[in-house]
Amino acid sequence: MQILIYGTVNSMIYALIAVGFTLVYGVSRIPNFAHGAIYVLVGFLCWSFINEWHMNYALAILLALGMAAILGMLIYRFILIRLRGMPTSEIIASFAVSLILLEGLRLQGIAGFKGFIGPFYTLPPFFDGKVNFLGVFIDYQRLIILVAGALIIGLIYLLTRYTKSGLSLRAIAQDEQAAMMLGVNSDRAAMISLSVGSALAGLAAVLILPLGNLAVEQGYKVLVHALAVCIIGGLGSWAGTLWASFLIGFSVILSTSLFGAVWESVVLVGTIILILLFKPSGLFGKQKELEERV
Amino acid sequence: MPKEEKRKKRIDRSITVRSRGLYALTSWREMTFLAAPRVLLVIALLLLPLTVDLYWQRVLCAAGIYALLALGFDFLAEYVGLVCLGGALFIGIGGYISGSLNAYLHWQPWASIPVATLGGAIISTLILLPCLRLRGIYFAIISFMFPLFCVSIIIATGILGSTEGISGLDTFSSVRMEQYVIFGAVLITLFFLRRLVSEDFGLILRGIKDNDQAVRASGINITAYKIKAVFIASLLGCFAGAYLGHLYGWLGLSLFAMDFSILPIAATVMGGMGTLAGPVIGAFLLTPLSEALRGFGQLRVVLYCVVLLGFILYKPEGLLNYLDRKYHQFERWENV
Amino acid sequence: MAKEPILQVEGISKKFGGVQAVCDISFTLNRGEVMGIIGPNGAGKTTLVNLLTGFVETDTGTIRFKGKNINGKSPDKIANLGLVRTFQVMRPYHSLPAYKNLIVPLNSPRIKRISGGNFGDIDAVAIDILEEIGFERDARVPYKTAGSLPLGYLKRLELARCIALQPEVILCDEIFSGMSMSEIASMIPLLEKLKMRGITIMMVEHRLRELFKLADRVMVINFGQKIAEGIPDEVMARKDVKEAYMGVEKK
Numbered sequence: 001m002q003i004l005i006y007g008t009v010n011s012m013i014y015a016l017i018a019v020g021f022t023l024v025y026g027v028s029r030i031p032n033f034a035h036g037a038i039y040v041l042v043g044f045l046c047w048s049f050i051n052e053w054h055m056n057y058a059l060a061i062l063l064a065l066g067m068a069a070i071l072g073m074l075i076y077r078f079i080l081i082r083l084r085g086m087p088t089s090e091i092i093a094s095f096a097v098s099l100i101l102l103e104g105l106r107l108q109g110i111a112g113f114k115g116f117i118g119p120f121y122t123l124p125p126f127f128d129g130k131v132n133f134l135g136v137f138i139d140y141q142r143l144i145i146l147v148a149g150a151l152i153i154g155l156i157y158l159l160t161r162y163t164k165s166g167l168s169l170r171a172i173a174q175d176e177q178a179a180m181m182l183g184v185n186s187d188r189a190a191m192i193s194l195s196v197g198s199a200l201a202g203l204a205a206v207l208i209l210p211l212g213n214l215a216v217e218q219g220y221k222v223l224v225h226a227l228a229v230c231i232i233g234g235l236g237s238w239a240g241t242l243w244a245s246f247l248i249g250f251s252v253i254l255s256t257s258l259f260g261a262v263w264e265s266v267v268l269v270g271t272i273i274l275i276l277l278f279k280p281s282g283l284f285g286k287q288k289e290l291e292e293r294v
Numbered sequence: 295m296p297k298e299e300k301r302k303k304r305i306d307r308s309i310t311v312r313s314r315g316l317y318a319l320t321s322w323r324e325m326t327f328l329a330a331p332r333v334l335l336v337i338a339l340l341l342l343p344l345t346v347d348l349y350w351q352r353v354l355c356a357a358g359i360y361a362l363l364a365l366g367f368d369f370l371a372e373y374v375g376l377v378c379l380g381g382a383l384f385i386g387i388g389g390y391i392s393g394s395l396n397a398y399l400h401w402q403p404w405a406s407i408p409v410a411t412l413g414g415a416i417i418s419t420l421i422l423l424p425c426l427r428l429r430g431i432y433f434a435i436i437s438f439m440f441p442l443f444c445v446s447i448i449i450a451t452g453i454l455g456s457t458e459g460i461s462g463l464d465t466f467s468s469v470r471m472e473q474y475v476i477f478g479a480v481l482i483t484l485f486f487l488r489r490l491v492s493e494d495f496g497l498i499l500r501g502i503k504d505n506d507q508a509v510r511a512s513g514i515n516i517t518a519y520k521i522k523a524v525f526i527a528s529l530l531g532c533f534a535g536a537y538l539g540h541l542y543g544w545l546g547l548s549l550f551a552m553d554f555s556i557l558p559i560a561a562t563v564m565g566g567m568g569t570l571a572g573p574v575i576g577a578f579l580l581t582p583l584s585e586a587l588r589g590f591g592q593l594r595v596v597l598y599c600v601v602l603l604g605f606i607l608y609k610p611e612g613l614l615n616y617l618d619r620k621y622h623q624f625e626r627w628e629n630v
Numbered sequence: 631m632a633k634e635p636i637l638q639v640e641g642i643s644k645k646f647g648g649v650q651a652v653c654d655i656s657f658t659l660n661r662g663e664v665m666g667i668i669g670p671n672g673a674g675k676t677t678l679v680n681l682l683t684g685f686v687e688t689d690t691g692t693i694r695f696k697g698k699n700i701n702g703k704s705p706d707k708i709a710n711l712g713l714v715r716t717f718q719v720m721r722p723y724h725s726l727p728a729y730k731n732l733i734v735p736l737n738s739p740r741i742k743r744i745s746g747g748n749f750g751d752i753d754a755v756a757i758d759i760l761e762e763i764g765f766e767r768d769a770r771v772p773y774k775t776a777g778s779l780p781l782g783y784l785k786r787l788e789l790a791r792c793i794a795l796q797p798e799v800i801l802c803d804e805i806f807s808g809m810s811m812s813e814i815a816s817m818i819p820l821l822e823k824l825k826m827r828g829i830t831i832m833m834v835e836h837r838l839r840e841l842f843k844l845a846d847r848v849m850v851i852n853f854g855q856k857i858a859e860g861i862p863d864e865v866m867a868r869k870d871v872k873e874a875y876m877g878v879e880k881k
Contacts (some may be wrong), residue, residue, distance in 0.1 A: 504723060511685075511706075512794075513706050513714075513739065516706070606814060
């Protein structure tokens with residue numbers, strides 16, 4: 001029973017992390033390597049707001065999320081937009097931005113900026129305490145993750161199906177040229193998707209970071225997890241992202257309870273390799289059969 | 295009243311025109327014009343170690359390693375269309391194999407390095423194999439993830455020295471030898487790759503990058519060619535890794551560091567993608583620079599990336615193409 | 631003249647998401663003939679070509695080429711068996727000379743097999759092929775960069791790419807599109823020459839008048855289904871074919 005609950009929570013964690021990446025890739029076909037960087041950036045922003053500016057927690061979160069959304073928009077507007085249509089350059093630039101953000105957070109001594117080094121930073125959980133849920137003790141933060149995650153995913157589903165901008169995002173994801181002919185502005189859509197994707201990364205950060213501590217290494221870890229989920233589920237497929245999150249989430253929980261926590265990576269690598277060998281486009285990968293096979 | 299507009303006009307230099315064609319052979323001046331840049335590169339590379347002191351000689355060796363990685367990256371990115379974000383994978387695999395052979399089986403460097411190069415290349419290619427059937431983006435993602443996975447797996451299983459690494463490896467017999475081994479490797483690779491891309495094999499690879507459906511419709515199995523290309527690039531990286539282990543006599547998880555992945559990319563973009571010689575020059579510029587900035591810690595990585603972004607956004611042709619253009623043509627403003 | 635079936639297609643269908651692009655098409659192509667595939671826009675003709683040459687996998691049905699089942703085989707394997715296609719949107723290598731574009735097919739396993747590994751000068755072979763197809767050697771046309779060639783030459787280059795593979799069947803996907811009447815007029819003898827050499831040709835076309843000069847038979851496709859097949863004159867006289875092109879008059 002415990003495994004079931006914790007497995008679901010873990011799956012939700014993976015899903016929250018991957019959702020922002022899937023959105024950006026699905027709409028703009030750009031892999032947002034900065035996803036992990038924005039995740040930790042929001043974490044550190046929150047931390048600074050709370051501890052050095054003594055802001056209210058909720059306010060800090062909102063501000064940090066807003067800044068993340070703006071950052072995402074700026075990244076697209078000033079960097080990625082110039083490289084549209086050149087896939088090699090897009091990938092390289094996205095990667096470079098991610099490293100600038102991640103390693104930049106480790107800087108010390110620039111204009112009095114103390115780098116964020118060392119595992120001493122934590123974000124407080126929203127509410128302290130545990131609750132007994134179906135015979136398993138689970139802390140509030142994890143419960144919130146479950147609920148919030150489900151809400152967010154549900155919200156995204158509704159928005160992309162029933163609102164105009166949501167539908168246009170889906171249109172671009174399916175067939176960019178057709179959507180453009182119908183008047184959807186692909187650059188604006190990409191900018192919006194990058195902005196929303198960054199906000200989602202930030203949202204995941206504020207929900208999940210209180211569970212552990214906050215360090216730059218998390219940025220790489222989160223990016224790797226998001227990528228793993230997307231590969232296993234199929235790049236650009238929503239259903240795939242969800243199923244893959246659950247698959248990975250439960251596998252990891254099972255393996256860590258049986259073998260120990262350090263085997264998480266082995267499970268991830270193993271699953272990825274298996275998928276690539278047997279169903280390369282992912283569980284639900286959509287093959288654009290004419291352009292590039294698989 | 296129409297405004298006077300100026301336009302930049304590029305004209306070939308007269309000596310460029312004269313050196314085209316067979317008649318260039320009859321003139322010393324034209325031959326020098328043609329040969330100078332190439333000869334200069336080779337001579338500079340060979341003489342450089344003699345002109346600097348011991349500390350910088352070590353740095354030049356490191357530059358050589360990055361040059362090999364940059365060559366591999368440029369080859370894959372511009373000639374096959376595969377962006378390899380994880381050069382560290384090759385360094386790590388090559389380094390660990392060579393180091394293990396040396397430390398556990400007591401093989402000498404002149405035996406362990408070649409075996410590590412070949413064996414490492416085979417293993418790396420096998421790891422990257424599953425994603426070669428897919429779109430280029432998968433290769434980028436997988437190549438990015440694997441160095442990080444290797445680190446976690448080594449830590450998790452505790453094998454191969456885990457976090458402490460393996461020390462006490464044999465080093466080269468002399469400092470001179472260190473340098474000329476790596477420089478020789480860089481020059482040989484440079485010439486070999488240049489020949490390769492001009493041959494039919496290179497043409498097919500470029501076709502794959504450009505329009506892979508047409509290549510398939512012409513009866514070519516593109517996955518087979520991609521595999522061969524990845525194998526070549528991994529040979530370079532694994533050699534560099536094996537060499538690195540024996541250069542410092544020690545290896546550890548730092549072999550999989552992001553540094554090895556990002557600096558070759560920055561060197562390539564800066565030097566000029568597709569020129570093969572440009573990445574080498576880029577590596578030899580960036581490595582001493584990074585050494586000089588060692589005191590700033592992680593600033594270096596930020597610096598490479600900023601430089602990289604700057605070049606990719608504002609001067610995507612890179613240094614070598616820019617210099618080449620200036621060398622062969624001159625520009626003037628002209629009224630339209 | 632004995633009819634020898636070289637391509638037998640039975641009941642192939644393909645659905646993309648909600649759209650049935652091709653629905654239960656069957657036909658037989660005989661060796662040495664020229665068959666046209668016509669139909670209004672969006673009828674599924676290009677999808678048919680993709681299905682036959684392995685770029686898209688069929689949902690149902692079988693495709694037999696020279697008696698062997700090629701369903702599900704990859705495009706390069708099918709090309710190596712002798713079934714090649716042209717692309718409607720071509721992208722030659724702009725900065726390379728025209729003849730270099732043929733290096734790729736000349737390096738295929740099929741050519742290596744046919745020539746027995748003794749090829750001689752591959753560049754000379756490429757230039758020969760181009761000359762045969764109309765690139766005047768004396769005017770140094772084969773050496774011109776592909777990006778500088780006019781459309782007529784580019785279309786021939788695309789055809790040359792197929793010819794270089796020494797195929798048995800060529801599938802032309804709208805090869806006349808974008809060409810002027812005179813350009814097409816000079817292309818037709820070339821196709822006739824290929825037919826005389828014994829190469830079977832299947833042409834997806836919109837330019838009916840020009841197509842009918844070449845085609846022995848035509849097949850009409852509408853909404854992914856085959857609605858007619860036979861000699862051009864007979865087929866074009868049929869009411870349902872006319873309706874497919876012109877639409878039904880609303881009373």
